[in-house]
Amino acid sequence: IGGVQGVIVTIFRAPAFIVTLGVSMILQGVLLDLLPPGSNLISLVGQPMGTIFSLYMPPLASYAILIGVVVIFAILCFQTHVTRVSRSIVSNLGTSVIVPVVLLAVVGAATVRVFDAYRGVPVMVAFLLCMLGVFAYITTQTRFGLHLFAVGANAEAVRRSGISVNRLKITAFVLTGMFAALAGMMAAGRVLGVSPDSADTTLLLE
Numbered sequence: 001i002g003g004v005q006g007v008i009v010t011i012f013r014a015p016a017f018i019v020t021l022g023v024s025m026i027l028q029g030v031l032l033d034l035l036p037p038g039s040n041l042i043s044l045v046g047q048p049m050g051t052i053f054s055l056y057m058p059p060l061a062s063y064a065i066l067i068g069v070v071v072i073f074a075i076l077c078f079q080t081h082v083t084r085v086s087r088s089i090v091s092n093l094g095t096s097v098i099v100p101v102v103l104l105a106v107v108g109a110a111t112v113r114v115f116d117a118y119r120g121v122p123v124m125v126a127f128l129l130c131m132l133g134v135f136a137y138i139t140t141q142t143r144f145g146l147h148l149f150a151v152g153a154n155a156e157a158v159r160r161s162g163i164s165v166n167r168l169k170i171t172a173f174v175l176t177g178m179f180a181a182l183a184g185m186m187a188a189g190r191v192l193g194v195s196p197d198s199a200d201t202t203l204l205l206e
Contacts, residue, residue, distance in 0.1 A: 001027075002177020006170035031194065042194045053189025056120035059112070065126050066108045072133050074101045076140065124186045131182075148172060 005023055009016045035042060057065075077097045084091035115121040139145035150158045151168050159165045188194045 002174045002180070003170060005177065006173025009173065010166045010169045040195055044188060044192045044194070049185055049189045051189075053122075053124045053186050054192070055123040057123060057126060058120060059116045062112045062116065062121040062126070063109075065121075065129065066105075066112055069129050069133055070101060070105045070108065072137075073104055076137060077101060079141065122190075124189070127186075144171075 001023065005016075005019050008014050008019050031042075074097065077100055081091050081093060081096045084096075112121055115125075139148065147158065147163055147168055148171075150163075151165055151172075155165050158168075
């Protein structure tokens with residue numbers, strides 16, 4: 001769905017807001033058609049999606065994931081610091097690496113502690129952190145990420161350098177659609193159901 005929207009916006013030059021809003025309204029209509037007869041809710045009770053996103057992790061697993069996130073973040077920060085230094089760009093090890101890593105570790109540990117006082121860290125939070133780590137690496141440490149930011153800054157300059165701007169834009173729409181789908185699945189899994197009113201309050205914001 002994201003790819004289709006990307007093609008319409010990129011190839012046919014349609015306004016992105018109009019396209020995304022229109023598709024959202026179409027999907028609302030599809031949801032109405034999928035509702036069981038005489039019901040205003042698609043129940044996910046007992047379904048795998050509802051079960052997975054309603055699970056909580058034990059404290060040991062939560063801290064293990066936190067350590068992994070902190071380590072990956074530290075590596076990324078250090079790589080960025082080394083790259084900046086190698087290019088004669090001013091970069092301080094303390095403010096560029098040590099302070100952010102320590103801050104993340106402290107805030108993360110405090111957050112896990114708060115969650116553990118309740119029922120534990122939800123599985124979907126760990127999943128989101130993993131996704132965040134993966135795409136933080138992709139957008140900051142790969143050529144694709146560099147090109148993506150470049151298109152956002154100056155698409156014409158990117159086009160003149162021989163990079164396919166349309167392909168990058170469509171890819172961005174595909175990724176955005178994927179994230180929107182994952183967010184919808186998580187939200188539905190948490191409340192164990194989907195109804196036509198699920199996104200009424202945020203439809204115009206989307």
